[in-house]
Amino acid sequence: MGDDADGVLSSPAWDQLFSDVAVFVPPPDLGQMKATVQALETAAALPGYQRQVLGWAPQSAQFDPGPAGVFMGYDFHLGEDGPRLIEINTNAGGGYLNAMLARAQSQCCGGSTHVAGAEDFDEEVTAQFESEWRAQRGSGRPERIAIVDDEPASQYLYPEFRLAQQSLRSHGIDAVILAPSDFRYESGTLYGGGKRIDLVYNRLVDFGLDASGHSALRTAWLEGGAVITPNPHIHALFADKRNLAVMSDQASLQGWGLSAENAELLRSGIPRTVLVTADNADALWQQRRQWFFKPVAGHGSKGVYRGSKLTKSTFNRILESDYIAQALVPPSERLVLVDGKREMLKVDVRLYTYRGALLLAAARLYRGQTTNFRTPGGGFAPLLLKSANTTG
Secondary structure: OOHHHHHHHOOHHHOOOEOOOOEEEOHHHHHHHHHHHHHHHHHHOOHHHHHHHHOOOOHHHHOOOOOOOOOEEEEEEEEOOEEEEEEEEOOOOOHHHHHHHHHHHHHHHOOOOEOOOOOOHHHHHHHHHHHHHHHHHOOOOOOEEEEEOOOHHHOOOHHHHHHHHHHHHHOOOEEEEEOHHHEEEEOOEEEEOOEEOOEEEEOOOOOOOOOHHHHHHHHHHHHOOOEEEOOHHHHHHHOOOOHHHHHOOHHHHHHOOOOHHHHHHHHHHOOOEEEOOOOOHHHHHHOHHHEEEEEOOOOOOOOOEEHHHOOHHHHHHHHOOOEEEEEOOOOEEEEEEEOOEEEEEEEEEEEEEEOOEEEEEEEEEEOOOOOOOOOOOOEEEEEEEOOOOOOO
8 A cells, every 4th residue: 555554554553453363254154144234235225114213313314315335344243153243333444454454365375265355445445435426426426535533643543544545546536634623614515624525434433423523524414515425324224223123123124025034134143132221121130141232322342331241330321321232142262372372362253345245354353342452462354264174
């Protein structure tokens, strides 16, 4: 990606971005994950499903100008009974980093067993941004894209912003990295850093663009002054964690017109998920060791609790907030060497997709309750297909 990006990635602050091992996945598990994603995308297009989930979405999410959302991320645990979808992200980080990792791994080790090739990654991602533009504008391509996050230079995945910027520029689209405070919106046009912005690659975790500091982006979104991807509407359809309770409701999905086959894929592929309410509080507390508790609008690991570690006071705070309870699905593990010692790290798998099609797949290795980039020996890892004679 160039010397500039290489310099950023060499900082000691990002030593745990990448693990030095690969993760192997059986071909049937990969097939089931891809089928689950396709079933989810099909369900999300059903009018009945959309009425249900948009009913609890913010006002900004009701507007749908057409884009489908770049870098959809579907996160799975590879359980004993097959892969289970743990979470959906509409601004999934790591795509550019994992493409770079896959290319490096392919060059040194051969790429015939990669889950998804990364040779054409930059071309495919550029085509996605162009597709998002055409979905809202009808024709042409954006001249300038803004990659947006709060205080982007201080974000842990800032190296990825630099990689995205260089990739887009190499394909003839100007790209700038901006904070929300860099924007102004006037006369139907969004400006950033004094330049017109055609498309926003949105990495903010203010999913509804509701924060006061994001008002220029929110107005540009609601008035169609810029193409924004991913956007509040796509987050409301896919990534609000309450939606997992709907996605795993086989009877409702079939009532809305989903095929029995797809409904069964979602029932078996999504851990049972329920909204935490006063009505089920006693049962959830009694059975808390079987559940994982997540805030409906959370991101990363903030506010997430494994039921076996809950105190009564924390559970009472959960009842005062908006939470889901998800049936616990332990992650698989991978043996790694850390400072010469053998350790088992937890594994999850992320599929990066666009309009349901697989773009790239990667694993994340970690220790503790949720994925992170602070574990020695952990980080992103290439995902390879497991053959009959593969070990590790």
